[in-house]
Amino acid sequence: MPKPRKNAKSSAPRHAPHLRQPPFIDTLPVPVYFRTEHMPSHATYPSMCHPWGEFVYSFSGITELTTRDDYFLAPPHMALWIAPGTEHVGFNHAETVHCSVYIKRELCAALPAQTCAVMVSPLVRAMLEHLRSLPPEGEDGLESPTRARLLRVLVDQLGTCATTGSYLPQGNDPELDAVLKVFHDNPADNRPLAELAAAFHMSERTLMRHAQRELGMSLTEWRARLRLVSALPLLQAGRSVESVALDLGYATSSAFIAMFRRLTGTSPGKFIARPANHQVSG
Structure with a gap:
């Protein structure tokens, strides 16, 4: 947790x-x-x-x-x-x-x-x-x-x-917060963890340890969840799966679909088409 x-x-x-x-x-x-x-x-x-x-x-x-x-x-x-x-x-x-x-x-x-x-x-x-x-x-x-x-x-x-604890938890460590802000500002950032860690003057192992301790998950998992959360409003607004995948840094739509299916249990098309997404009055 x-x-x-x-x-x-x-x-x-x-x-x-x-x-x-x-x-x-x-x-x-x-x-x-x-x-x-x-x-x-x-x-x-x-x-x-x-x-x-x-x-x-x-x-x-x-x-x-x-x-x-x-x-x-x-x-x-x-x-x-x-x-x-x-x-x-x-x-x-x-x-x-x-x-x-x-x-x-x-x-x-x-x-x-x-x-x-x-x-x-x-x-x-x-x-x-x-x-x-x-x-x-x-x-x-x-x-x-x-x-x-x-x-x-x-x-x-x-x-x-x-x-x-939170689907997209936040850290309590200034060094990790600086890294998370990079992804918040640009979910499509595809830099390897080693390169990203070096940019913030730490080793890849240190960055991974900070993420696991503060977030309760790996930074790779956290980044995938951030991309899912970023993708949902775009898909619900009618954007194509391919364009959303490219905007979020995926080389192919199939890679994006695989991530989406792993985290939600279904494909983007079926998820957005669910009857639960129709609007109701308050």
Whole structure:
């Protein structure tokens, strides 16, 4: 598990044109509440710290979150878990469709004690899709008995999902941060690790050790995840697989597709064509 990043720099837009208000402030109307939200580009929520847990799943677009200590993001078909009592700000740069499952603290015992990214299981994904297709809750905010029972089962299943500190973790080391900034600024940078390490006056072995210690993964894996996150909004905007692959530094589209399939379990074309990517009103 990567270490928390102290005093994490927020990537939230400073002057987001779309400020969205949370549906609840102090209490939940029911033990488990589900809702779907369509977020326009450059949208954000105010800083919040609620006593319940919140599970956020991205149907399309990239959902981002900052806490006092860390930065998280969820690409499509991944999720974030916000532990009860966590001060956080949720936001997105590009248009996003996500759902939130609000869970009373008393029901969160089997869920992570800390905020983290969640690797959603096929069963949980199917349940979320089904809940999304059901009519919304009543005007009084109460869930129907059938929907309420399904939500309790969903909470049980969320406790079985694998977690990761952050899908694209950040470091807490100035030397590594400088290297990561190179990739953030230009995901297509294809320099070998030895050359990149030399540019920052360290050995390849030292750079690899910094990455494993701070990120919880190799720098090669981190760079592939960054390229995936960079590719998703381009593909969803209608760019061809070949042009996106070239823009991200891949010599061939087949190499890009292989990376995409390894990280998502499917091809770019099938991933973008999933029904989950259609928009819904908030």
